Amino acid sequence: MEFEPIAIVGRGCVLPDALDPDTFWDNIAAGRTSLSAAPDGDRWRLPRRLAMGTVGDHLDRTWTDAGGYVRGFESVFDPGGFRIAPERILSLDPLFHWVMYGVRQALTEAGREGPLPRAGLVLGNLSYPTPTGAVYAEHVWLSAQQPALRDALLTGERRRRPDARNRFSSGLPARLAARALGLGAGAWSLDAACASSLYAVKLACDRLHDGTADLMVAGAVSRADPLYLHVGFCGLSATSRTGRSRPFHRDADGLVHGEGAGFVALMRLSDARAAGLPVLGVIRGVGLSNDGRGAGLISP
Known part of the structure; x- marks a missing residue:
């Protein structure tokens, strides 16, 4: 069975040294x-x-602190203009903010603003603890300790317990982003490890092919507690000892952690052409895989 090609009509991202897709492309072209x-x-x-x-x-330690870290996002993020009160947004981990920001970028480039009853979102989301989620868990544990220990460690700003919604950093970001942007055709998250973004794109295309949506945003986010990642993957001997990530290279010696989010807005190609939208790319098929044939957990 042949499926209609899917058009990419919008992009959005929050990445190290790139808070928009054009800057990201410039960095790639310049080899930064x-x-x-x-x-x-x-x-x-x-x-x-x-x-x-x-x-x-x-x-219980790491041999490196190298990684790809997002900087400067706070200077560009405006919590206003969403269908959720700004104070309700600002109490959430930046992971939530990155999703809202990146999805809004993709919709804006596609010339689409909410409410959008026939638009949905599929979000790949590695279900690791976020920094704010870790602080929340720490606060809950310390609050149950003897007063002397509790009061010695819960001081200053640490006395304030983070917003409890930060416990739900796996599925809630997609749901809140859809609500904040008026996407009425459903939103959900998935975790397929390193293949999460590919699965998100594939499932979004399925929604367009089966006619249950006319516009889909697909993408992925990763903003795990960085120390959790570094210590955990060093424990697995999965972190590069040279600080270089070189998949499939003969000298590859592990991965280097990064964080960020990226999204594409998708429509059926015929609909995009009928609407006169610029077509940034065409999807005719999606390859899906995760892990490899070898015995190692992270073998390509």
């Missing part, structure tokens, strides 16, 4: 590398000396 050491501040929530180990000694 957006890896760096972990930003100063509270991204790791403990002194670096306690987190850093070596390749030979990394029990």
Whole structure:
């Protein structure tokens, strides 16, 4: 059975050194590398000396802090203009903000604004703890301790418990983004590990092919607690010892963590042409896979 091609009519992203798709493309064309050491501040929530180990000694520690980190997003994000009160948005982890921002970018480039009763969202979302989710869990645990320990550790800003909605960082971001942008054809999240974005695109195309939607946004987000990723993947010996991610290269020695979000707005090609929309790309098929044939969990 042949399916109608699907047109890409909009793009949106929040990525290291690129808070919009054109900047991301410029970085690729210029061969820029957006890896760096972990930003100063509270991204790791403990002194670096306690987190850093070596390749030979990394029990509950990491041998590297290299990664792709998003910076400057707060300067471009406007919580207004959504169908959710700004104060309700700002109490959520930035993962939620990245999804709302990136989906809105893609819809804006496609010339589509809500309410959109025949539009939906499929979000690939690695279900790791977010920084705010980790702080929430920490607060719950410390609150149950003896007063002396509780009061010694829950001081200053740490006395305030984060918004409880941050517990639901897997499925809720898609649902809230759809509500905030007036997408009426449904929204959900999936976790297919490194193939999550491909599955999101495929399932979004299915919605367009079966006629249950006329516009779909597909994409993925990753904003896990960076120390959780570094320690966990060093424990799996999956993190690159050279700080370089080179899939399928003969000298590949592991992955390098990154964070960000990316989205495409999709329509049936005939509908996009009828609406006079610029067609940025055409999808005629989607390849799906995750993990490899080897015994290793992260073998390509």
